Amino acid sequence: MRPVNLIPAELRRGDHAPLRTGPLPYIVLGALALAVIGVTLLVLAGNDVSERKAEVAQLHREDAIAQARAERLAPYTQFAAMTEQRVNTVRELADSRFDWERVMRELALILPHDVWLTSLDANATSGSSEGAAGGITGPSLELSGCAAGQEAVAGFVTALKDIEGVTRVGLESSAVSGGGGGEGGGGEGGAGCESRDFIAQFQMIVAFDAAPLPIVGGSAEEVAPEPESTEAAPEAGGEASTETVATGEGAEGG
16 A cells, blocks of 8 residues: 655655745855855955055155165265275375385495486386386486496496395496596586596486386375365376485595
8 A cells, every 4th residue: 555645745844845935045145155255355355455555655664764864874985985995095105105215315325435426317107218227117216427437337336236126227328538627527427527536427227126116197186086185195107306416425434
């Protein structure tokens, strides 16, 4: 016999019970859930955008503060750089300075009693002329004078090599006049020789090839454009010329 369910359909329970209201409530709940999720995502995205904008604004403020501070400190940076450049320039000038005072003092000490200097030229730059002065890569001395003879000239050349820093001595000319007194006054380099009984007139060049050359150019002016704050540097590349008469009387008297 076939079983028959006598319970009304609206009172039945179980998986196969028919829906009372249909799928509409579930659709509404799903739409609400989607709306809540969308609003949540929108709020989170808005908060993230606001935070990023706040970070950007903070970074702009920090950058403006850093730039203003850098502008305030720029003079100190420029002053430090200028100080370093000036110190380097002074150091280079000091390293390239040639001690002419020491050379003159040693020349006076080694000058023989039978040699008389009539002319002395000091050159701070390298020699460019031909002959004995050619090929000089440092300061040099050009000496002219008279001596008692060729042996005295040779002795003077040997004595010049005792000066500290001398690398070579070039004898340009050494001529015997044939007599003393007035005869010695003739010829080149013999000015003043007529007052002594010197018979040999000479011209020679003393080279200091190993000595550093002074800095050529206006490097100091480039580093320190303000003239009032720049110390006077020794004039480089110039030629110190002195016409002097150095007798050997003092050495002979000593």
